[in-house]
Amino acid sequence: MNLSYPKHHLVKTGHISACQVCNSDKLHTILDLGHQPLCDTLLTKAMLNEPEKSYPLRMIWCENCTGVQIDYCVDGSEVYHPNYPYKSGVTKELVEYQVKIAESLIKKYNLNPNDLVVDVGSNDGTLLSGFKGTGIKTVGVEPTNIAKLANASGIETIQSFFDIKTSEAIKQKHGQASLMVTTNTFAHMQTLGEVIMGAYNLLKDGGVFISETHYLLDVIRGGQFDTVYHEHLRTYSLKSLVALFDQYDFTVTDVERGDRYGGNIRVHVTKGKDRPVSAEVGKLLKLEEESGLGKIETYKKFAQRVRDARVNFMDFLISTKKSGKRIVGNSCPGRSSTLLNYYGVDSELLPYLAEQPASLKLGMYLPGKHIPVVNNQRLIDEQPDFVVLLAWHYAKPIMEQLKARGLKSNFIVPLPDFKIVKNSEV
Ligand SMILES: [Zn+2]
Secondary structure: OOOOOOHHHOOOOEEOOOOOOOOOOOEEEEEEEEEEOOOOOOEOOHHHHOOOOOEEEEEEEEOOOOOEEEOEEOOHHHHOOOOOOOOHHHOHHHHHHHHHHHHHHHHHOOOOOOOEEEEEOOOOOHHHHHHHOOOOEEEEEOOOOHHHHHHHOOOOEEOOOOOHHHHHHHHHHHOOEEEEEEEOOOOOOOOHHHHHHHHHHHEEEEEEEEEEEEEHHHHHHOOOHHHOOOOOOEEEOHHHHHHHHOOOOEEEEEEEEEOHHHOEEEEEEEEOOOOOOOHHHHHHHHHHHHOOOOOHHHHHHHHHHHHHHHHHHHHHHHHHHHOOOOEEEEOOOHHHHHHHHHHOOOOOOOOOEEEOOOOOOOOOEOOOOOOEEEEOHHHHHHOOOEEEEOOHHHHHHHHHHHHHOOOOOEEEEOOOOOEEEOHHHO
């Protein structure tokens, strides 16, 4: 089998001068977020005594395929260091959501215990446990130490990046896969060609590769510049995904939208050309065009909205400090690093970020701005005047949970537009 792929689908470390998807040089800078540290490299107290690396972070748009991307790639081994702190089992909502994804895919593709499902970037195995519960064979692939947790909880997981070699090892041991799933990783991968050809090698004819990522239309409509960080090499439009898979023997056969990560797209891509293409694909391509994703003006407006949101936030933050009121942060998702580093907020302006008691980030410091991450019990103990919700894409459940625990503070939702939510309104 010929498993070669276009050269530009191995994104090289360093500055990128052509589109990662279609190789066009018609690239435009939408927003320059400055030099920023890696958002998930939280610092220990000892690391505060050492120099800290930062890299250019710019949001770039391709006029040809409409994909948005960053133009500096940090090597994957630096981004996904063994102690990478994210663990999906931590949030109850995410566990429930992933079990639902599994249920819907089992139904749609009539999966049974003869089928093999492979999850790329399987984290602690939460998604696969939804398949495994019904007797379907599963294998996870996960590069970080979280793979050990998955194996310990009975989800077979290979600790590795997914590539052609890994795909061959899985095929030799378990046979060909009916389904491959990757949630919140396909925008991250430097080795795009390896992953797509690895999927091609591992999948049966007519097998389906499903990728769920944050979605360009939602990012643009929602002023969500904070989804741009070094881990997210690309922000896909459907048009750019079609352009990507057109370079292979794969067909985009279905697409769904959801509200995960502040708006996501789940694309179903079939090996070969034999599966009929759902009408949803044409509908969404049309919506993208009508929404201006193919026009530079759309991105100029987006950038202006981002700048306005920054000024409004900083104006409120500083006037609140001046009036002697207490304002603190809640949650420390990757996106909080982009937002706080771009806005220029340090621990003098926002003394801490509160995280749930099970978080692996407790006791550490936000990259760049060195804001300490503390147990969210402190919110209840101190009752500050305002709590900034940095995981604003989960604002409603977070506000409800904190209020139910006895928090009386008012809330600040920084995006999509700066907003104050009074505690009595929750
Ligand atoms: Zn392109």
